[in-house]
Amino acid sequence: MDHSSKLIDGYQIPIQRPPEIEEILSTLSRFNPETGPVLQDYVGTQCSTETYDIMANLALLKLYQFNPDLMREETVLNILAKSLTVFPEPDFTLCLYLLPPNLLSTYNSTASDSSIVPAAPVVTSDDSLTNSVHRLTYLNSLLEMAAFSTFWSTLASPVDEEYAEIVADVSGFDDAIRAGITRAITLSMRSIKTETALSWLNFKTKEALEKWVAEKMPGWTVEGDAISLKSEAEDALAPSAVSSSSSGKLRFEQLSRVIKRVYENQLIHH
Amino acid sequence: MHWLTFLQLFSIDEEQLLQQQQLFQHQLQLQQQQALPDAIRNFILYFHHCLKESNVYDLHGCYENTFNKLTEKFYKNTPWPDPQTVVSPLVENDQPFVSLYTEMYYRHLYAKLQPTLEDRFASYENYCLWFNYVFDPNSPTDLELPTNWAWDIIDEFIYQFNSFSLYRSRTVRKSHNDEEISLFRERPEIWNTYSVLNVLYSFIQKSQIKEQLQAIKDGRDPDEVAGEDGSRPLYKTLGYFSLIGLLRVHTLLGDFTLALNTMENIDLNKKTKYSRVAGAQFTIYYYVGFCYMMLRRYSDAIKAFSHILLFISRTKSFHNRSAQYDSVTKRSDQMYALLAICVALCPTRLDDSIHTTLREKNGEQLARMQRGGEESLPVFEELFTFACPKFMMLGPPDYENPAANIDPLQHHLKVFMMDVKNTMLAPTLRSYLKLYTTLNIDKLATFVEISPEELRSALVVFKQKSRQVRWTEGSLLDGDVVNVSDLDIILDGDKIDISEAKIVRKFGDWFLRNSAKYYAVQDTIANKNSVAEEGKENKEHGKRRERREKNAEKNSK
Incomplete structure (x- = not known):
């Protein structure tokens, strides 16, 4: 794998992986408990510098599997929060697979009567890590369902302030999520109502939205009550040819059976 | 003086005791050896001889054919002769041979009988013994094993590791066998994950197999980087298979990224x-297919499964006769189940013969998954549980809180199902979208019976899921984001524009396949007219097939 960057919907997020981390990941040191603190610090760096390195984070979670005593709650939560920022990549899920099973065994998203978006899980455990993992898992499923308005309202929930607390370590968290939502918009839309964009991107004012569009959405403009892709760049929906390349073509050998049969039939009839 | 006499007396006593014991053991051995059928004795002696002479060709024969035939005849439901008391004296305690024999002894026992905890421990210790012998820096071994056998050793090593870990977790979770639990606690080093990984990584390092493969990729001579050990066939082979072993172990532990990375x-x-x-x-x-599926790279997973399933179906007549027939069938059933999951999550046109078999095997389940909705979820769960690898915990279980030891399968299933639940609406959307070229969100929302705002989100998800990373070249984790769906949508405010790529039918293939079917029908009709000759013809047909299979076998050697 090309370790220098990670592909997200065609966007490259650069990874500045220090040589000592590269050394750990490419050798058996990744199983050495002594590298735990190094990788842990690296998670801290990722949080404060808006960088992201899934391979290193998975290696640390693996190390925790081997040495449960080393596990630091804060770091696990930081890793999970960080992996939310690259949705809809499967990173969050990949981290979950490496967590101890008992953290998730009681997780149950509650179906909601009025909506297909599930309600927040009920906080029941007396273990704080379990509860925090449940909260993050819920946030992830909101992003995965593109329930962006609910995502923001949950994050800012006055009832459960823990949500905001869990992601607080990740600097630039809000903007990273906004960038993800922007990717979703530009992938699937030619225009979107300002009202929807405001709530999806969680901006209070139209000015803030306009600033975001100008900076982060090249080719898009705010016009009246909608933001849309400028017309010259509009043919995004070119029907892709899925036809298989070898369609209709046959190799001569494939006909051998037919030819043989014709030949045999002639023998029989004459 | 007193002391000395006493000591002497004591030591004499002990010596006598020892002698008596040895005599007894000897007699026991003789008895057991006398009970040994000649065919077995001769086989073991010849087997030993071939190994000593490094006669790989005959070793292959002993290992692949004779051993299985004798198993059928003598040891269908009983273990082979005991390695220590019976076989070892026969071959003058030739340790390398005894170790290899022991490996086969336990493999047979695991396959045909129920191993006891003692067997599990002893088998592990034998692996350690053999690996230590192979790794001993003072005597780089010139031993050469048939490739199949080397694979079976690595394969079985991981199988037994997996099996032990599952057995231990189960026993602890049920906490009904205190004696065994205390044995587990006393001996945490047995089948320890670190040790197993260590063995695999050591083979990889010693053989320099990664460097060798890289050299082959770059078009250079692998021997340049192989070093002294790496150019020995045994290390090279074990190194290569250890890479596959790691793929498997990391998958069993839930690390799908690292698995593909190896x-x-x-x-x-x-x-x-x-x-x-x-x-x-x-x-x-x-x-590989399973890991891709867990990474949500369904189109890569489908490609991997289709490739091997096609290979299996084409070589079916050959596997029919092999000893692994049952396990091949089970594996391919599992892969069809996984294929069904992937196709449900990422509608894809399959190879026609694969598609036909899939419909035969999992047709009804596939249809239910493709309809989507809440009712489809149990089908996903059922197929996943049937087809997934036997996930295991990395460390020893929590002995103090037996209930805290949750089956990792449940954990992985839960996480996987979260992904599935997010796409529950997709089949319904798909079926409506296929009917239109443009459609208003409000209108579709009334069809699907959700609010327009929820639908907008669902459509974003629909579009996102149509984009997947797909492998084109390089290592297995590489790939480019491509559109994998034949149905593409884009939202323009409240209007949905839809475009569908029409798939060109492969008329040539279709024509040929149906010609063959037509011939078969023709033959049936023709045969009906000559019922008398049918018997004769069938017999001949059978003979011809036998001949063909024999040829196939010969060629594959």
């Missing part, structure tokens, strides 16, 4: 002498 230097499209080992091929594609 395969980075193996080019799946390239034929090597290892790709002739069918068992290794099945393992590679099953685990």
Whole structure:
């Protein structure tokens, strides 16, 4: 794998992986408990510098599997929060697979009567890590369902302030999520109502939205009550040819059976 | 003086005791050896001889044919002769041979009988013994094993590791066998994950197999980087298979990224002498496909499963006769189940013969998954549980809180199902979208019976899921984001624009396949007219097939 960057919907997020981390990941040191603190610090760096390195984070979670005593709650939560920022990549899920099973065994998203978006899980455990993992898992499923308005309202929930607390370590968290939502918009839309964009991107004012569009959405403009892709760049929906390349073509050998049969039939009839 | 006499007396006593014991043991051995059928004794002696002479060709015969035939005849439901008391004296305690024999002894026992905890421990210790012998820096071994056998050793080593871990977790969770639990606690080093990984990584390092494969990729001579150990066939082979072993172990532990990463230097499209080992091929594609599925790279998973399933169906007549027939069938059923899951999550046109078999095997389940909705979820769960690898915990279980030891399968199933639940609406959307070229969100919302705002989100998800990373070249984790769906949408405010790529039918293939079917019908009709001759013809047909299979076998050697 090309370790220098990670592909997200065609966007490259650069990874500045220090040589000592590269050394750990490419050798058996990744199983050495002594590298735990190094990788842990690296998670801290990722949080404060808006960088992201899934391979290193998975290696640390693996190390925790081997040495449960080393596990630091804060770091696990930081890793999970960080992996939310690259949705809809499967990173969050990949981290979950490496967590101890008992953290998730009681997780149950509650179906909601009025909506297909599930309600927040009920906080029941007396273990704080379990509860925090449940909260993050819920946030992830909101992003995965593109329930962006609910995502923001949950994050800012006055009832459960823990949500905001869990992601607080990740600097630039809000903007990273906004960038993800922007990717979703530009992938699937030619225009979107300002009202929807405001709530999806969680901006209070139209000015803030306009600033975001100008900076982060090249080719898009705010016009009246909608933001849309400028017309010259509009043919995004070119029907892709899925036809298989070898369609209709046959190799001569494939006909051998037919030819043989014709030949045999002639023998029989004459 | 007193002291000395006493001591002497004591030591004499002990010596006598020892002698008596040895005599007894000897007699026991003789008895057991006398009970040994001549065919078995001769086989073991010849087997030993071949190994000593490094006669790989005859070793292959002993290992692949004679051993299985004798098993059928003498040891169908009982273990082979005991390695220590019976076989070892026969071959003058030749340790390397006894170790290899012991490995086969336990493999047979695991396959045909129920291993006791003692067996599990002893088998592990034998692996340690053999690996230590192979790794001993003072005597780089010139031993050469048939490729199949080397694969079976690595394969079985991981199987027993997996099996032990599952057995231990189960016993602790049920906490009904205190004696065994205390044995587990006393001996945490047995089948320890670190040790197992250590063995596999050591083979990889000693053989320099990664460097060798990289050299082959770059078109250089692998021997340049192989070093003294790496150019020995045994190390090279074990090193290569250890990479596949790691793929498997990391998958079992839930680390799908690292699993694929360990395969980075193996080019799946390239034929090597290892790709002739069918068992290794099945393992590679099953685990690679599974990892891709867990990484949500469904189109890559579908490609991997289709490739190997096609290979299995084409070589079916050959597997029919092999000892691994049952396990091949089970594996391929599992892969069809996984294929069904992937196709449900990512509608894809399959190879026609694969598609036909899939419909035969999992047709009804596939249809239910493709309809989506809440009712489809149990089908996903059922197929996943049936087809997934036997996930295991990395460390020893929590002995103090038996209830805290949750089956990792449940954990992985839960996480996987979260992904599935997010796409529950997709089949319904798809069926409506296919009917239109443009459609208003409000209108579709009334069809699907959700609010327009929820639908807008669902459509974003629909579009996102149509984009997947797909492998084109390089290592298995590489790939480009491509559109994998035949149905593409884009939202323009409240208007949905839809475009569907029409798939061109492969008329040539279709024509040929149906010609063959037509001939079969013709033959049936023709045969009806000559019922008298039918018997004769059938017999001849049978003979012809036998001949063909024999030829196939010969060629594959």
